[in-house]
Amino acid sequence: MRGFICLVYTLLFSLSLSASSFAGTTDWQTLRQQAKGQTVYFNAWGGDPAVNSYLDWVAGEMKQHYGVTLKVVRLADAADAVKRIQSEYRAGRKDNGSVDLLWVNGENFHTLKQAGLLKEGWAWELPNWRYVDQKKPVREDFSQPTEGAEAPWGSAQLMFIGNAQSGMVFPRKASELLAFANAHPGKLSYPRPPDFTGTAFIEQLLIVLTGNPEALRQPPTAANLQQVTAPLWGYLDKLHPLLWREGKTFPTTPARMDRMLAEGELLMSMTFNPAHVDNLIGRKQLPATAQAFGFEQGMLGNVHFVTIPANARAQAGAQVLANFLMSPQAQIRKANPAIWGDTTILDSAMLPPSLGEQLNAQKPAHLQTVPYLAEPHAAWVNALEKEWLQRYGAK
Incomplete structure (x- = not known):
């Protein structure tokens, strides 16, 4: 009582x-x-x-x-x-x-x-x-x-999802993600931009790779666009050949990646909801060994x-x-x-x-907490999507 x-x-x-x-x-x-x-x-x-x-x-x-x-x-x-x-x-x-x-x-x-x-x-x-x-x-x-x-x-916060069974260690830095892809060719991918989560992944990489993060707080200019984004495109040029279908095509949605992860076709999915992995486990779409994780320095939120x-x-x-x-x-x-x-x-x-x-008590049980990284200025979204489509969209 x-x-x-x-x-x-x-x-x-x-x-x-x-x-x-x-x-x-x-x-x-x-x-x-x-x-x-x-x-x-x-x-x-x-x-x-x-x-x-x-x-x-x-x-x-x-x-x-x-x-x-x-x-x-x-x-x-x-x-x-x-x-x-x-x-x-x-x-x-x-x-x-x-x-x-x-x-x-x-x-x-x-x-x-x-x-x-x-x-x-x-x-x-x-x-x-x-x-x-x-x-x-x-x-x-x-x-x-x-x-x-x-x-x-x-x-919300961009997070990666993986199944930690068999002692698999997931990448916590951009450099480790590239090494992970090299060790597991064909087992990684990301949603095709302009899917929201796919674009967020591109933004995430830009934030941690660029040598001029302060420029991201203002709209891109003709003078700084290439200089700020050059490390991103160099990284993706190395990553894409190691991806699912050699980066020539991409899953259309994060939901599709979730299914591919569950079926073993991919080793990682991604989400913008840190509680999503708990939901997938609760619906028995992923095993209890699944977890959400991100880069140590933070993830786009x-x-x-x-x-x-x-x-x-x-x-x-x-x-x-x-x-x-x-x-x-x-x-x-x-x-x-x-x-x-x-x-x-x-x-x-x-x-x-x-x-x-x-x-x-409502915090997700299968989540490795990482710091929030602020989003770039809204004008960067269109600029990044346009450049990505020109570089990789026609393949």
Whole structure:
């Protein structure tokens, strides 16, 4: 009985956590009152059943605890919502917009922010911001300062996946990856860019190989593009002949690589979700000896954000929703591999001990933790993909 009472207390405490430290903050209380009764249209990627199920749960919590009706607009591509926002502004629709909250990637955020189409300065004022892990890149997106125009709600990191059976030692540096490929010809590959994970792998190599990493924080120029990327192309010229099918063709998706790993056709796969290997093991698609690992100096990581268009009709409700998405209750549930397995953006050390323990309990069991490496400026993505396709895409 005592355990049940403690559980109930913890859940109630997590729900009230945002208000407990801000009970005297008139702005937050006013915002909550304004949000009550509003309908929030949250435009989010709808391509994953786990994500969809999680957002259905969020909708129930928002209705029950905040009086906010959440309508999830499931997108195949966030760019569709960006085009809609742009079209509304061109048509003179400066308020009462159709998008209240948007799950946005770095490129789309940059597009909207540069055009002045986002509400700024709100995210850092939310009560649950104080629990966010500031060691993660939560104040910038693709090297662009967010200026409080985005609220983080999850994070991701490029990781390799391998089966550690038979004592196999996996590479922890770029030089070791090349040596590993040489020792196991035809057993490595990566998704063909512009697949997101394939491009992330190219970015990862660029970050650790270039002699000018600071240049990656700004858009590439005609003067520095070749100089910054030369070590990358030299490395890939050596790596590709050692890959699956001699690097003349590439798997189309990370999911295809997962199957090839399970069947023994490859020795490594890759993912942008550190909990993915636990999910594969749980579904018995990989043995319990599988693990996620990365380079010792770090792996490319990012934070996914939500943002509010400047013409959103339910701005108060959108902020209350963004705050809930950062709450310990929502983050603990989202981090559970059985529900979604999305990595938290909270610092468990900043939470009350009971909640910190619950959050830590959701960490993937088959993961070797490595530091986060910040993403290059968004403009490097197109430049790298274009050059990669010219060099290797026609083979």
